[in-house]
Amino acid sequence: MTVEARNGVAVDGSLGVPVEARPDQPPTGRRVDREFRSYYGQPILKVPVWRPSIPLYFFVCGLAGASGALAFAARVLGHRRLARGATFAALAGVAASPPLLIEDLGRPARFYNMLRVFKVTSPMSVGTWVLTAFGAAIGVAGSCELFGVLPRIKLVAQALGGLLGLPLATYTGALIADTAVPTWHEARRELPFVFAGGAAASAGGLAAIVTPAAEAGPARRLAVLGGVLEIAAVQAMERQLGPLLAEPYRRGPVGRLTRFAELAAAGGTTLLALGGRRRAPAVVGGALLLVGALAERFAVFEAGLASARDPKYTVVPQRERVEQRMEAARRP
């Protein structure tokens, strides 16, 4: 029996199926070649079953959370027009969130089982409670704002929304970091900062669009700070991941999405920083930041799926850990 090759591929997966023979490899970009063994090149991990409504939710809840924080700060410091716009942005975001989450469930009719327990070990559980409380607070604040009633209750609700908006904007980074997916788990210290930056950029960007330029100074500054943090955190994340695990961010369609997100964030930040006091640059800059933050969430999401799909990203880092331990054990 001949064992060298069948269909041009080594029969023995354990001897290393040529990576080039695998059809699921994106065709372009730098690739990091490492020798590793696998079971016929099949994935070890399950590719997450989450659909695109999940990265869309990450964007929307980040926008809502940071808008809630911006609205409260603006209210306290007397930026009334800005506070009003940001409150409505938070309200719209938090209203769009539950459908996106429930739609993705295997059994949408059982969504309320999320509220059976509060589990600190499950960022999804913590996030569900934060989203629920934030939704209630912003719902009250937004209604009071809309109908111009109950100013004291509005302020309390606004304060709660402002505080809860902070974890709402960052817990999603913890949620995907708390998985076995290599590019997410190994970026666990950076992901919440990527998402916080994107949330600030999108909330500031949207507020800069809907608020008259003369009163949108704080929104523009938040957008610029957020854009800078987002770009810096993505850089830090790729450094932390190293050449192998950062590869999914740089190859194929995900690579193009990553570059688009970077360019949009950089362009929007620059426009708002330099020309934000004029209407046109403010609108274009804000829109670029929104699109950039959305694209970055999808890039993170898709890079994670790609890293789960290829056993290289699971086996090589783990094998290195094993070898290092064996090396350390051999030394006296």
Added chain:
Amino acid sequence: MRRELPVVSKPAAWPESYGSEAKPRVGFFTDTTLCIGCKACEVACKQWNDVPSEDFRWYGWSHDNTGSLGADTWRHVAFIEQAQPIPVSGDGAAVAPDVLGRWRDPDESGAPATPRVSDGDGDGGTGVRWLMSSDVCKHCTDAACLDVCPTGALFRTELGTVVVQQDVCNGCGYCVAACPFGVIGRREREDVPGHGLAQKCTLCYDRTRDGIEPACAKACPTESIQFGDLEELRERAARRVDELHERGTTDARLYGADPDDGVGGFGAFFLLLDEPEVYGLPPDPVATTRHLPSIWGAAVAAAGALAAMTLVAVSGRRS
């Protein structure tokens, strides 16, 4: 009646949460050197647990019909063909493999020569070694799936095993992304019971709770799948490795029997003849929730950064 919301900071651990109702922890020892690849375990599992059938496929250019564990595959038999050099005896004739498919040193074993004859350059040619292994949920001591489950559907039984409550799960998919072995899956087929819900091996909870061994172990004709008290299985497995090493099968090693590994030891562990990744298993699995302090720390720090940015932006000079 008022019911308080259960707040879980450390999901139910065995045996602490069961007190006097805890039973000895049970598990599997899968000795892959005994596996003949008959797939009786796959069939028995599907029958007992009403696991739906799958499309008929071949995977990995081999005899594998199920590919990997998942929602509709709770036992998976892997088939690995390995090219191995055939040693030759003094007269240039290649020698036969032992029962494990390994080519023994002819001088020690005195094994009979096979019809394959060397071409005279001292090379016995290339033979094939078969590795077959029945994979299953590891029922980890530190189970990431159980930790991240937001509904509490995943729980630890009084026997120390990990089970999904089908009437509680809402199919959020978090466990699927959290499992370091790619074991648990969401049943996507619409026309079968349990669709949309997380599915995996229950270690036949409806049998083991009554003291009956799981269907796969019952069906295994070679005792490759052994069920029992975990402590006893670990001792038995250590003895088996020693025995194999004495017989010259020096690549026999245990996978998942060490309570100090990244998941606190498996409830279902394995005896392998090659590196875990060759069988489609991760070489150094770590429960993601072991890093929860740094994960939550980063989320809190990032929330603080967002607060600081907001305050700086809003309190800054009016422009």
